[in-house]
Structures are given as C-alpha cells and as structure tokens.
Amino acid sequence: MHTVLAVGRRFGGLVIVFLGVTFLIYAMTFALPGDPIRALGGDRPLTDAVVRALRAEYHLDQPLWEQYLQYIGGLFRGDFGTDFTGESVGAQMASRWPVTITLALTAWVLEIVLGIGLGVVSALRRGTVLDRTVLVSTIVVGAVPVFVLGVALQIVFSVRLRWFPVAGTTSGWPMAYILPALVIALFGLAAVSRLTRTSMLETLDTDYVRTARAKGLAPGRVVGVHVMRNSLIPTATYLATDLGYLMGGTVIVEGIFNLPGVGNLLFQAIRSHEGATVVGISTALILVFLVTSVLVDLLHAALDPRVRRR
Structure with a gap:
C-alpha cells in the first residue's frame, strides 16, 4: 500500500x-x-x-x-498539433525519432562504458598520475561549450583525418553516429567518472570492505562484489536521469553534423517561427524526461532498500 x-x-x-x-x-x-x-x-x-x-x-x-x-x-488524443503548412507535427517527429533515439542511446552507452571505466580505474589508482589526469581532463571537457567541442572534433576527425563522415547519416550506424554521440556523451561522461570515483572511494573506506579484505578475499572479488554493487547506485541513478537529458541535448549536435533527427527539426522550426512544431517537440521531450525521472525514482527505491523505508 x-x-x-x-x-x-x-x-x-x-x-x-x-x-x-x-x-x-x-x-x-x-x-x-x-x-x-x-x-x-x-x-x-x-x-x-x-x-x-x-x-x-x-x-x-x-x-x-x-x-x-x-x-x-x-x-x-495523441495529436501534437499541425504546423502552418498543414502537416502533422506528430508525423514529422515520427520520421525523425529513429535518428535521435539512435544518437542518444549511442551516447548513453559511451557514457556507461567510458565513464564508469574511467571512474573505477581512477578510484583504484587514487593519487597516481592516472587519477589526476582523469580528474583534470573531466574538468576541462566540462568547461568547453558543446558547439565548440563539436566543431573541433568534426574538423579533426572528419575533415582532416577522415575517420568519420563529416555530416549526415548515409554511412549508417555506427560510423555516422559515433562522433556526434561522443560530443554529447563527453559532458555526461565526465560527471559519471567523477561520481563513480567519489562513490567508490567512500565505499573502499567502509568497515565491511576492510573486513572482507582482512578475511583474505581476493581483491577482484572485494571490488566486484562488495564495492561495485553499492558504489554504482548513485551512478545508475544519474545515468537513468541523463538519458532524458541526452534526448533533449541533441539539438545543437544534430545541427552541427546535419543529422535529420528531432533536434534538427526543432532548430529549423525555431528559425521559421513554426510555433506548433516547437511546442510539439518540446512537449514530447518533456514527457520523455518526466517519465524517465519517475522511473529513476522507482529504480533507486529498488536498488537501495533505505529509500523504500521513507
């Protein structure tokens, strides 16, 4: 009840x-x-x-x-309105959601793999050059505006090195999505790595971890079973919330890389004063974020028994 x-x-x-x-x-x-x-x-x-x-x-x-x-x-009634040309806003979004969802999920996976990986390594190598490098790098990345970072990576890796396509989705996944997804993910990745590092350091200093070590448990088992399980609760909560942000944070990146997603459609609608389209897309993104937030609360309660008792 x-x-x-x-x-x-x-x-x-x-x-x-x-x-x-x-x-x-x-x-x-x-x-x-x-x-x-x-x-x-x-x-x-x-x-x-x-x-x-x-x-x-x-x-x-x-x-x-x-x-x-x-x-x-x-x-x-499922009607997101009609723009001034008579076209359904919902129909326009439906044709563009696959690009935005693919981009956001790719960025989310990069955040999980790289963010948690860097955080774990940094915590286990506390005080070393590697630890300090990760901390400084995440601070620097978080201070650079997304459009500057996007254009810079596009020039280096697409124009000069030609590792990735410059724009568009013709090359398909993953080549057309990796670079723009990385631009979006870098900001959340920095937060995930710092949050994972901090949480792991707190857990490593707890009594039950010291007891597990004193009993002679293997270091891998101590970290994998006792430390990671409790340390990743705040990280999992952040990642679940960040998925909603990623869906809405594709506007600038889709414009830079000319990806035909919902974010690009929103940018075009703002320029052409298509109020119905702007409101429809914004409403859809708000729904995604709010539903994600509720699911995060439920997930947090499922992972942490202390939340269920409140």
Missing part, C-alpha cells in the same frame, strides 16, 4: 510539472516577436481576410489559456 501511494504521489507530481512547464513553453513560444501567419505570404503579403481566416483555423484569435486547453485536449 505504501508503495502504491508513493508511486501515485510521483505521478501526481509529474502531471503538475508537465502542465506547468508545457504552459510556460506554449506561452513563450507564441509570445515571440513576429507574425508567423503574415510571414507565410513571403514577398506577397496576405490579405486581411486570409490572415483572419488562418488565425481562426489555428485558434490564434482566442485567448492564450483557451489555446493551451485546446492543445492539451489534442495531446490526450
């Missing part, structure tokens, strides 16, 4: 956050300067009658709160 109530509270909080965030995005998007309806005419201005008809068709002649309620009502 307690578990059911806890899950209910989490989902209740999810609904409140979802409504609040989507309303803010909706309000800010349609409050941007410029008139997207008149912009449809290009060099040939639309007549006032046509402008009024289009505003009525897209409900832009109604108060903001009524527009938002109609939009939320459409979401419950």
Whole structure:
C-alpha cells in the first residue's frame, strides 16, 4: 500500500510539472516577436481576410489559456498539433525519432562504458598520475561549450583525418553516429567518472570492505562484489536521469553534423517561427524526461532498500 501511494504521489507530481512547464513553453513560444501567419505570404503579403481566416483555423484569435486547453485536449488524443503548412507535427517527429533515439542511446552507452571505466580505474589508482589526469581532463571537457567541442572534433576527425563522415547519416550506424554521440556523451561522461570515483572511494573506506579484505578475499572479488554493487547506485541513478537529458541535448549536435533527427527539426522550426512544431517537440521531450525521472525514482527505491523505508 505504501508503495502504491508513493508511486501515485510521483505521478501526481509529474502531471503538475508537465502542465506547468508545457504552459510556460506554449506561452513563450507564441509570445515571440513576429507574425508567423503574415510571414507565410513571403514577398506577397496576405490579405486581411486570409490572415483572419488562418488565425481562426489555428485558434490564434482566442485567448492564450483557451489555446493551451485546446492543445492539451489534442495531446490526450495523441495529436501534437499541425504546423502552418498543414502537416502533422506528430508525423514529422515520427520520421525523425529513429535518428535521435539512435544518437542518444549511442551516447548513453559511451557514457556507461567510458565513464564508469574511467571512474573505477581512477578510484583504484587514487593519487597516481592516472587519477589526476582523469580528474583534470573531466574538468576541462566540462568547461568547453558543446558547439565548440563539436566543431573541433568534426574538423579533426572528419575533415582532416577522415575517420568519420563529416555530416549526415548515409554511412549508417555506427560510423555516422559515433562522433556526434561522443560530443554529447563527453559532458555526461565526465560527471559519471567523477561520481563513480567519489562513490567508490567512500565505499573502499567502509568497515565491511576492510573486513572482507582482512578475511583474505581476493581483491577482484572485494571490488566486484562488495564495492561495485553499492558504489554504482548513485551512478545508475544519474545515468537513468541523463538519458532524458541526452534526448533533449541533441539539438545543437544534430545541427552541427546535419543529422535529420528531432533536434534538427526543432532548430529549423525555431528559425521559421513554426510555433506548433516547437511546442510539439518540446512537449514530447518533456514527457520523455518526466517519465524517465519517475522511473529513476522507482529504480533507486529498488536498488537501495533505505529509500523504500521513507
């Protein structure tokens, strides 16, 4: 019963956050300067009658709160809206999700393998040159803006060394995705390695680990069974949460590497003032992040019995 109530509270909080965030995005998007309806005419201005008809068709002649309620009502029917050319936003996203999901999952796997690996090695080699190198490298990587890092790696590994394609997905997975995924993963990778290192160092100094060593257990068994099992709980929580961030963090990278994903579609929609597309994609990304957050809470409770007792 307690578990059911806890899950209910989490989902209740999810609904409140979802409504609040989507309303803010909706309000800010349609409050941007410029008139997207008149912009449809290009060099040939639309007549006032046509402008009024289009505003009525897209409900832009109604108060903001009524527009938002109609939009939320459409979401419950699986309708993410229609852009100003009459094309379904949901259909546009459906054709681009595979690229974004592939990119995000590739970056996530890189975070898990490299981040945890570097963190474990750094903790086991505490105070050595390797340990200090990992710490300094992760700090430096975290300080570089993502667009600078993306362009720099693209010039070095794609243009000069020609190890990876410069742009597009023609080469398929993994060649077309490794480099952009690495750009996204480097920031989370730095956090994962530092978090793993810190957690492992704390666990290595606990009494039960010293007792296991005193009993003569093999070092590999001490680290693999007693240290890793407890040390990776905060890392697993972070990685599960970061998957939601990775889905939304592909906007800049997809633009740099010209990947036809949801992030690239969002970037194009912002440039062309396609408010319905911007709100639809943002809403989908918010849903991914919120659902991931709830699953992380449940995962944390499953991994750590102390959380279940609260």
